[in-house]
Amino acid sequence: MSRLSIPSVDDAPAASKPILEAVKGQLGVVPNLFRLAAQSPAALQALTGLNGALSKALDVKTRERIALAVAQVNGCDYCLSAHTYLATNLAKLSPDEVALNRSGRSGDVQADVAVRFAAKVAAERGHVGEADIAAVKLAGYSEAQIVEIVALVAENTFTNYLNEVAKTDIDFPVVRASEAA
Numbered sequence: 001m002s003r004l005s006i007p008s009v010d011d012a013p014a015a016s017k018p019i020l021e022a023v024k025g026q027l028g029v030v031p032n033l034f035r036l037a038a039q040s041p042a043a044l045q046a047l048t049g050l051n052g053a054l055s056k057a058l059d060v061k062t063r064e065r066i067a068l069a070v071a072q073v074n075g076c077d078y079c080l081s082a083h084t085y086l087a088t089n090l091a092k093l094s095p096d097e098v099a100l101n102r103s104g105r106s107g108d109v110q111a112d113v114a115v116r117f118a119a120k121v122a123a124e125r126g127h128v129g130e131a132d133i134a135a136v137k138l139a140g141y142s143e144a145q146i147v148e149i150v151a152l153v154a155e156n157t158f159t160n161y162l163n164e165v166a167k168t169d170i171d172f173p174v175v176r177a178s179e180a181a
Contacts, residue, residue, distance in 0.1 A: 015041035076160035
């Protein structure tokens with residue numbers, strides 16, 4: 001059971017309701033993460049604003065790969081569950097690819113560099129070396145895309161931390177960080 005309350009859309013603060021309705025319009029449902037964040041209209045607006053802006057970063061497959069890698073690094077079962085569902089149903093990644101992503105890798109040569117970099121940024125809290133940056137550039141990623149990878153790590157770290165603090169009830173098929181991918 002969640003340690004913080006997860007309001008229904010009807011019980012959310014008035015300033016959060018239009019944002020939650022937009023989430024419902026986009027996803028068809030309002031996941032617990034968004035209802036939890038809705039307790040603070042400012043936090044919900046920040047989350048959905050960052051999520052919307054970063055939906056234009058890289059491609060959906062790479063974004064989901066990064067989300068899986070970061071959720072595994074941070075040990076967030078809620079986000080692993082949500083992004084495993086999204087990776088397989090939205091991004092159409094295979095179970096083998098999802099397992100690789102959770103280990104900070106990818107079977108796609110180009111994506112592998114981004115996923116490895118994202119996992120290292122998360123694990124090292126941004127303290128990466130020159131060689132790490134050089135490897136991402138050598139793989140063809142622009143400096144703008146490097147900024148986007150870091151932004152995706154930050155977005156996912158925020159949701160990981162929020163869900164771990166709250167112990168948000170998982171409303172997706174459950175995946176545990178402690179279980180092998």
